[in-house]
Amino acid sequence: MHPRDTSPSDSTDTPGAETTGTDAPKAEKKWQPPKGVGKIAVRPGGTGRDDSYRPARSEPGPAKKAKKPSTYDNPNAERLQKVLATAGVGSRRASEELIAAGRVTVDGRVAKLGDRADPATAEIHVDGARVIVDTRLVYLAMNKPRGVVSTMADEQGREALADYVTDLSIRVYHVGRLDADSEGLLLLTNDGKLAHKLMHPSFGVPKTYLAEVDGPLPRAVGRALQSGVELEDGPARVDSFKLIDALGKSALIEITLHEGRKHIVRRMLEAVGHPVNRLVRTAIGPIKLGDIRPGRTRRLNPAEVAALFKAVEQHDSGQLDRDIARNDRDFEIDDDVETPATR
Numbered sequence: 001m002h003p004r005d006t007s008p009s010d011s012t013d014t015p016g017a018e019t020t021g022t023d024a025p026k027a028e029k030k031w032q033p034p035k036g037v038g039k040i041a042v043r044p045g046g047t048g049r050d051d052s053y054r055p056a057r058s059e060p061g062p063a064k065k066a067k068k069p070s071t072y073d074n075p076n077a078e079r080l081q082k083v084l085a086t087a088g089v090g091s092r093r094a095s096e097e098l099i100a101a102g103r104v105t106v107d108g109r110v111a112k113l114g115d116r117a118d119p120a121t122a123e124i125h126v127d128g129a130r131v132i133v134d135t136r137l138v139y140l141a142m143n144k145p146r147g148v149v150s151t152m153a154d155e156q157g158r159e160a161l162a163d164y165v166t167d168l169s170i171r172v173y174h175v176g177r178l179d180a181d182s183e184g185l186l187l188l189t190n191d192g193k194l195a196h197k198l199m200h201p202s203f204g205v206p207k208t209y210l211a212e213v214d215g216p217l218p219r220a221v222g223r224a225l226q227s228g229v230e231l232e233d234g235p236a237r238v239d240s241f242k243l244i245d246a247l248g249k250s251a252l253i254e255i256t257l258h259e260g261r262k263h264i265v266r267r268m269l270e271a272v273g274h275p276v277n278r279l280v281r282t283a284i285g286p287i288k289l290g291d292i293r294p295g296r297t298r299r300l301n302p303a304e305v306a307a308l309f310k311a312v313e314q315h316d317s318g319q320l321d322r323d324i325a326r327n328d329r330d331f332e333i334d335d336d337v338e339t340p341a342t343r
Helices: 080-086 092-100 192-199 219-227 264-271 302-313 318-325
Strands: 104-106 124-126 129-131 139-144 173-175 183-189 207-214 229-231 234-236 240-247 250-257 276-284 297-299
Touching: 080 092, 080 104, 080 124, 092 104, 129 302, 139 302, 173 192, 183 192, 192 302, 207 264, 219 229, 219 240, 229 264, 234 264, 250 264, 250 276, 264 276
Parallel strands: 183 276
Antiparallel strands: 104 124, 124 129, 139 183, 139 297, 173 183, 207 250, 207 276, 229 234, 240 250
């Protein structure tokens, strides 16, 4: 065969031979994954193509929980040691030592140095005692005189409680009531939450009275009152009974109870045959009437306020919310109460 002759077998390139011109074969384009997909490992003998690949569905992921705002996000929050110092707990340095010792809690959590708190909303305790840090809150004890109605303003023009607190620039409310013929201790405050708890019977805050009744007074009277007497709205009993003095045809007794029904002290003593001639309330929980003159008021000190909170915090505070939710108005009736609905 002539050297220039060709045959079909000559068209096959020899491996490793160099090719030029338009007859050179085109290189095969390798498959590449879409953007955003990582490189695929090639198995031995494989092509590098992942036939199991499917584009991800554009489904929303699980909803993220909203971030709970911290005290640092509250523009009214102040450094805790400053809040305590303003409330009279001690100097800022002394307050820092209390915080460092773990003796301070804010909203139920043990505080640490650097914490901040909003005085208007934070519930702060030091050694378990509530500290009032909101300077807007007022707590007063008043000796209500006989003949004064337990309301801040009376539609009939009778002498009312507001006539005795004209020097206050803020509005306060009375915690419970005493009827016009009764006298003694009333609490006045603008802390509505505490006032409701003190009045609500589920919190069981005791109240103490001195009653002057017709005498002589047999010993059986005290036993009957402590065992319970039957009234038209159900049985009632006192928590304690004590004979203070026997004054001939009259007797002075001290009774303590936590009942909250209308005129209950007067009705109980009348039920045992000894009507009340004079009734004075001398204590509400840990707060005593003391030597406050009739018609005068005094501010409660921090220890007394803390004692009031302790008296109600040891009971189920959730009961109040449940009663309010079902529009239960019974808590507005206090011992020897005169309410607008019963006048």
